[in-house]
Amino acid sequence: MNLSEIILDADRLFIGDEIPRDYLNEKQTKAKNLHALAYPLTKGEVVDLMHYAKEKQLVVIPSGANSGLAHATEAHEGELLIDFSKMNRILDFDLDTLTLSVEPGITIGEVQKYVQERGFFYPPDPASKHSTIGGNVATNAGGMRAVKYGTTRDYVRQMEVVLISGEVLEVGSLAIKNSSGYNLKHLFIGSEGTLGLTTRIDLKIIPLPTVNQSVIAAFPSLPVACEAVISIMRDGLDITACEFFERDAIALSEKMLNTPFPSQKGQAYLLMTFDGSSQESVLAEIARLEATIKTHAPEEIVLLNEADTVTAWKLRDSILTAVVELSENEPLDLSVPTNKIATLFNYTKEVEAKSGLRFVSFGHAGDGNIHACVLRGDLSEAEWAVKRHEVLSELYQYVHDIGGLPSAEHGIGLTKKPYFDQVFDSSYRHYLKQIKLAFDPENRLNPGKLV
Incomplete structure (x- = not known):
């Protein structure tokens, strides 16, 4: 069986040197001599591609939008890449x-x-x-x-x-x-x-909820904002989203988009949304919110109109993009119990001061997910490799020690694998490998990632 008999359209199959260099650069792959790139349209084509890979003893790498942050679809040499972006119905x-x-x-x-x-x-x-x-x-x-x-x-x-x-x-x-x-x-x-x-x-x-209302609460510092989050969760507020970030993080988005954040007070923010079936029920929850966080002395609480809601969430969504424009960075995806958010944030500040590397932290406060970007700045490649590894080893160990996990939603991939191995014991990793071998005994499906 030939690949051209499986993928009949020329614009869905690229073999060897035919693979566009732009594609490889976009996909951040290190591969130089890939076997082929295929875009299937049907389950039948995927099945046939797997049979072809088995016959040729090829490694298979799946790919999609290339939006992952853990290098979980990276190829190296001689693999068959299966890109699912055209299977989109x-x-x-x-x-x-x-x-x-x-x-x-x-x-x-x-x-x-x-x-x-x-x-x-x-x-x-x-x-x-x-x-x-x-x-x-x-x-x-x-x-x-x-x-x-x-x-x-x-x-x-x-x-x-x-x-x-x-x-x-x-x-x-x-x-x-x-x-x-x-x-x-x-x-x-x-x-x-x-x-x-x-x-x-x-x-x-x-x-679909019929009513949505977003709210900003501004605080003098992020640890204070995180303590407010603990109170919000303890009081059982029916909150849909609860994001946190510091002024310097949102300032990066403001500069990139040339748009001011709807609150200019304070040094840290909670951007929250409540949704429900009626305006009355949503406003009742917001009244509970105001009473709950009052003891944490917010500098202001702002109920956003429709235009400011769009602005606030667009700025929040753009923080990582703004960080990427500022510097090469390592985007961390740390998960801890919600009562440890402030503890972890304070520790990142200690590591930042000790290492001399700049951190930009933000994330999902309501579920204990911190995105801490460690910036390379003007370090050389060699200096960055050494310093990054030292910092990551320390951070991942600390997260593990306080009951957290190395990834909340980005996955392990290649990027976090050394630290995954560092914090999980050998018995745990052994059984993960046994599961992998049960489904892929020859280790030909996206090997080297996760386990």
Whole structure:
């Protein structure tokens, strides 16, 4: 079997030197001599590609929108790249079960737009709206609404997965309850393309909230803002999103977009959203919010109008992009218990002062997810490699020691793998490897990532 017999369209198959250099640069791959790049359109083509890879004993690397931050789809030499970006159709919307069936290459932004136009809601909301649903599933992406609605894992009913052998496996069910043996669906979610390639995903959809209200609370410092978050969670407020960032972080977005943040007071902010079925219920929660955080002496609380809401969230979404424009950086994706947010933030300040590297921190305060970007600045490549490793080793160990995890939603990939191995014991890693070998005994599917 030849690749040209599997992928019939010339614009969907590139072999060897035919692979566009621009593609390789965009995908941040280190590969110099890839076997081929294929864009399948159907499950059948994916199955045939897997059979071809088995016959030729090729390593297979899946790819999508290239929005990942852990180098989980990086290729090196001689691999077959399967890019799912053209498998991007909506297959069905079943109103009886509120299930949306999609292909893996459709973006989160397209899914959200499609269901909202029909009065429904897909809650997971990662900042990168051009990321694909397949990639979201591969990393169990969360985003800003996870504090109320959960992560991608909570909205996948069932999936169709092609294994490295070419076998097709259905995991999950449209049935709500499942106590029928091991739940393989949850094994594939977050597996970063190391166990199988997803070709269809059936997503849970819910009714669209009719009222949304965003609020900014400004504080004198981020530790004070984090203490306010603990009070918010302790009091059980029905909060949809709760983002935190410092003035210097949002100032980067302000400069890049030439747009002021709706609050100019304080040195740290909580940007929050409440949603519900009525204006009265949402305003009642905001009144509870004001009473809860009053003891933390906010410098101001601002209920945002529609225009300022768009501005505030656009600025928040742009922080990472602004950091990237400022300097090469290492984007951390730390997850800790919500009562440890302030503890971890204070520790990052200690590491920042000791290391001499600049940190820009922000994230999802409501679910304990800190994005701390460590900036390279003007360090040489060699200096940056040494200093970065020292800082990351220290930070990941500290996160582990206070009950946290190395990744909340970006995955492990190649970037975090040394630190994943550092903080998890050998028994835990042994059983992860056994799972990998059960599905991919020859280690040909996205090898070297995660395990």
